[in-house]
Structures are given as C-alpha cells and as structure tokens.
Amino acid sequence: xxxxxxxxxxxxxxxxxxxxxxxxxxxxxxxxxxxxxxxxxxxxxxxxxxxxxxxxxxxxxxxxxxxxxxxxxxxxxxxxxxxxxxxxxxxxxxxxxxxxxxxxxxxxxxxxxxxxxxxxxxxxxxxxxxxxxxxxxxxxxxxxxxxxxxxxxxxxxxxxxxxxxxxxxxxxxxxxxxxxxxxxxxxxxxxxxxxxxxxxxxxxxxxxxxxxxxxxxxxxxxxxxxxxxxxxxxxxxxxxxxxxxxxxxxxxxxxxxxxxxxxxxxxxxxxxxxxxxxxxxxxxxxxxxxxxxxxxxxxxxxxxxxxxxxxxxxxxxxxxxxxxxxxxxxxxxxxxxxxxxxxxxxxxxxxxxxxxxxxxxxxxx
Numbered sequence: 001x002x003x004x005x006x007x008x009x010x011x012x013x014x015x016x017x018x019x020x021x022x023x024x025x026x027x028x029x030x031x032x033x034x035x036x037x038x039x040x041x042x043x044x045x046x047x048x049x050x051x052x053x054x055x056x057x058x059x060x061x062x063x064x065x066x067x068x069x070x071x072x073x074x075x076x077x078x079x080x081x082x083x084x085x086x087x088x089x090x091x092x093x094x095x096x097x098x099x100x101x102x103x104x105x106x107x108x109x110x111x112x113x114x115x116x117x118x119x120x121x122x123x124x125x126x127x128x129x130x131x132x133x134x135x136x137x138x139x140x141x142x143x144x145x146x147x148x149x150x151x152x153x154x155x156x157x158x159x160x161x162x163x164x165x166x167x168x169x170x171x172x173x174x175x176x177x178x179x180x181x182x183x184x185x186x187x188x189x190x191x192x193x194x195x196x197x198x199x200x201x202x203x204x205x206x207x208x209x210x211x212x213x214x215x216x217x218x219x220x221x222x223x224x225x226x227x228x229x230x231x232x233x234x235x236x237x238x239x240x241x242x243x244x245x246x247x248x249x250x251x252x253x254x255x256x257x258x259x260x261x262x263x264x265x266x267x268x269x270x271x272x273x274x275x276x277x278x279x280x281x282x283x284x285x286x287x288x289x290x291x292x293x294x295x296x297x298x299x300x301x302x303x304x305x306x307x308x309x310x311x312x313x314x315x316x317x318x319x320x321x322x323x324x325x326x327x328x329x330x331x332x333x334x335x336x337x338x339x340x341x342x343x344x345x346x347x348x349x350x351x352x353x354x355x356x357x358x359x360x361x362x363x364x365x
Contacts, residue, residue, distance in 0.1 A: 047088035087113035124264035
C-alpha cells in the first residue's frame with residue numbers, strides 16, 4: 001500500500017519522545033554552561049540613557065535626560081521615584097527604558113533619584129521630601145527648561161510624596177499629576193499591616209537604635225508579602241538559563257531588587273505611625289509642616305494607574321485616590337501586571353507606556 005508524503009514525513013511517537021529528550025539534555029548542558037557564566041558575570045548594566053546631573057546632594061539626585069526628538073512638548077516631566085529604590089527602573093536598557101520611550105515621544109524628562117541617606121540625614125521627615133526636595137527640584141526644572149509648569153509622575157511612595165506635594169501646593173506650578181501604583185488607603189495593605197502591627201512592632205526602639213533603617217528591614221517587609229518569591233524566582237532562572245534574553249532581563253531586575261535603599265529613621269517612623277497606623281492620608285488627618293494634607297485641594301488633571309496583580313499596593317488601597325482628589329479631569333486605568341512589571345519590562349512596553357503617552361500628550365501642549 002502506498003504511503004502519502006504527509007505520512008512519510010510524520011514522526012512516530014518513539015521518535016517524538018527521543019527528540020524531546022534530546023532537547024532537554026541540550027538545555028541541561030546549556031544551563032550548566034550558562035550557570036557558570038551567570039555566576040562570574042559583572043552586575044547588569046543599567047541606566048545608560050545620556051543624562052546630566054542637576055542636583056547631587058546627600059540623598060537627593062536630580063537628572064535631566066538629553067532630548068532625542070526634534071520637537072519637544074512644552075511642559076517638562078518630573079518623575080519622582082519611591083524613596084526605597086533607585087530610579088533606573090525607569091531606564092533599564094535601550095528598548096526597555098521608559099525614559100528613552102518618553103524622550104523619543106518628544107518629552108523633556110527629569111528624574112528625582114535617591115542615594116542612601118547619610119548619617120546626618122537620619123532626621124529627614126515627610127516635610128523634607130514634600131516641602132523642600134520636590135519644590136527644589138521643581139524650581140530647578142523650571143530654571144533649566146525655561147517653563148513654569150511641570151508634569152509630575154510619582155511611582156509608589158514617590159506617588160504618595162507627589163500627592164502630598166500637590167495637595168500642599170494647590171496653586172501650582174503643577175500642570176498634570178500621574179500616579180503609578182500609589183497607596184492611599186493604607187488599611188488595605190493587609191500583609192504590610194500585619195508586618196507593622198503596633199502590638200509587636202516597636203518602631204521607636206528600632207529607629208532609635210539604628211538612626212538609618214537598614215535596607216534589609218525594608219526588603220524583609222516586601223519578602224513577607226511573598227515568602228516563596230525569591231525561591232520561585234531562582235527556580236525560574238535555573239529553568240531558563242539557556243535563554244539569554246530571559247537571563248538578561250532577570251539580571252537587570254534582580255540588580256534593582258537587591259539594591260533596595262535604607263531610609264531615614266524619622267521618615268520611616270512617620271510612614272509607619274501616620275500612614276500605616278493612623279491611615280492619615282486616607283482619613284484626612286495627616287499634617288505635614290503644620291499644614292493639613294487635604295486631597296480635595298488637588299484640582300489638576302490626574303491619571304492613576306493600578307496593576308491588576310499588585311501584591312504590594314492592591315487595587316482597594318490605590319483606588320480611593322479617585323474619590324479623594326478634587327480634580328474634574330481624572331482617570332483611573334487598570335492594566336495587567338504586577339507592581340514592578342507594570343512600569344518596566346515587556347508588559348509595560350505594550351501597555352503602560354503607550355497609554356501614558358496618549359494621556360500626557362493630550363494635556364502637555
């Protein structure tokens with residue numbers, strides 16, 4: 001009986017099984033070789049987009065990134081990073097850099113970044129960040145750009161600081177406010193609430209003993225949210241060591257995660273007592289520099305972006321911002337991803353960045 005061409009080219013079950021085994025053996029060999037390369041490799045290169053340093057003093061940095069487009073939107077952007085992390089999450093690598101994307105889209109980009117606080121900065125408080133640091137950076141952006149108005153984009157606690165600043169500077173010079181995964185109702189951060197429960201967490205004793213809160217205390221709080229996260233990440237890395245692109249992505253994100261910053265003790269006390277315990281931002285009882293932080297005073301256009309699978313700032317924690325602010329032009333966008341993948345990585349490239357560009361572009365002329 002004649003055999004068709006399609007039947008002749010088909011693999012038998014035994015041949016298919018052998019091919020799969022050979023593939024797994026080949027990957028296992030590659031994992032071994034790549035594993036040695038991974039262990040001996042220098043830290044991943046990050047943050048390579050050309051920039052100029054406008055402020056470098058103590059814990060505070062302000063960068064201006066060099067324009068990439070021939071035509072630039074009039075109103076500059078100031079990105080405010082969370083105080084526990086370095087801002088290069090906005091600028092991981094060419095093609096995977098929010099900063100680069102914004103520059104090529106025609107924006108004038110400035111970024112507030114942080115160094116580990118010095119010993120003489122242990123007493124920095126919310127007042128310093130929202131009534132001194134952000135206003136100083138805004139003034140420097142105005143001087144450098146020659147434009148009075150500024151768009152501010154805050155990420156996580158950088159969003160909290162930006163929101164407090166906006167409420168205390170209701171008369172400007174802010175044109176638009178964008179918040180990425182920004183907590184407002186801290187009572188909804190269930191696992192962080194358990195970690196910082198006043199019944200067993202003596203924040204005064206810890207801060208008085210250290211002055212500067214060590215980075216491992218901060219990472220310990222994040223690890224408590226996902227106790228198996230590091231182990232799972234390592235297993236995934238091993239399973240994908242043969243994949244150069246996966247390893248490259250992992251190394252960049254792993255470097256950012258392991259370079260978590262210590263924080264000023266007085267500021268840490270306030271975040272625990274005034275935000276976590278008293279829920280002052282949500283309840284309207286928070287005062288900074290003797291001034292009440294009333295979110296209803298925020299009238300500028302607002303974009304709040306939340307992540308569908310955010311285990312750090314859940315939706316119920318971030319959503320109240322929409323009800324609390326006085327802005328008429330306000331929009332909340334929920335996108336797929338987690339707390340970090342919302343902002344950086346392939347997910348961000350496809351979802352957040354184009355949406356941000358569209359929203360800002362309509363309001364930055």
